[in-house]
Amino acid sequence: MAAVKDPLRLLVELLQKVPGMGEKSATRMAYHFMKAPAQEVLGLAEALRRLKAEMRECEECCDVSFRSPCETCANPKRDPAVICVVADSSHIKPLERSGAYAGVYHVLHGTLSPMENVGPEQLRIAPLLRRIEGRPVCEVILAINPTMEGETTMLYLMDLLKDRGLRVTKLPVGLALGSDIEYTDHETLGKALRDRVQVSSRAT
Ligand SMILES: [Zn+2]
The missing domain is CATH 1.10.8.420 (RecR Domain 1)
Known part of the structure; x- marks a missing residue:
């Protein structure tokens, strides 16, 4: 015993x-x-x-929530045609505090990392594509920390999202390379959201 x-x-x-x-x-x-x-x-x-x-994952955005759809997804004031993709649930709060964003989110639950055996199937990428295919989405913002894994993930998503008739943008490099969204102040994040740069066009 x-x-x-x-x-x-x-x-x-x-x-x-x-x-x-x-x-x-x-x-x-x-x-x-x-x-x-x-x-x-x-x-x-x-x-x-x-x-x-x-606590469960919201069926829409994959954020952890008490309800599904979560408060943000169920809020009629949020624009469902703009999706901000984040790596982690903890990145939503700082972006919300910036007050510069009125769209919805999508949480990947990690970034691609061959070293740690994290491939696309370990992330919530398939649900993101289903969302985009299921309703008119005009813009996807990639708000992922610009670490090596983050950049790899953004490149992978850019490739997946091109030629789908939507605008793909990302936060400007003004967020210093390697900086962490979670610890960036709301003014800087607000500016980064407003100054987001287009990385692929709407062309189909
Ligand atoms: Zn949600």
Whole structure:
């Protein structure tokens, strides 16, 4: 029979799986929970349980959401003919904060990376193509971090999206090479969205 682990040690081990969480912070956090009121800690456990049970991918944009279609896709004020493609759900918030965008999003859930065996079939590229084929889309904005994987992904998408009668644009290189959308301030992102550059035309 496997030995039962001390729950404090187990929690420290599990917390260390959180990106950026070292042993010291994990231990401090575990002690905090041990001293915190039971209601607060059980509330957190319940929130984590619900996170796994109730969050799903939006059938339209593939963002993780409590509802499908998500709030953005279901919002009649958003323009469904303009799709901003992002690598990760966490990139939507900074772009929204810029206030410069009124279209919808599409989340790829990663970037192409042959080194890590991430090919097109691991990303939500097929659902993006289905969206484009299913309704009139006039523009796809590629808002992907300009890392090597990001650039490879954008080139792959540009090739897939050409000759489909839509405009393909990307954020200008003003977002310095290698810069991260998640940590770019809203003014810079707003300017980047307004100054987006066309990379392929509407020609069919
Ligand atoms: Zn959605």
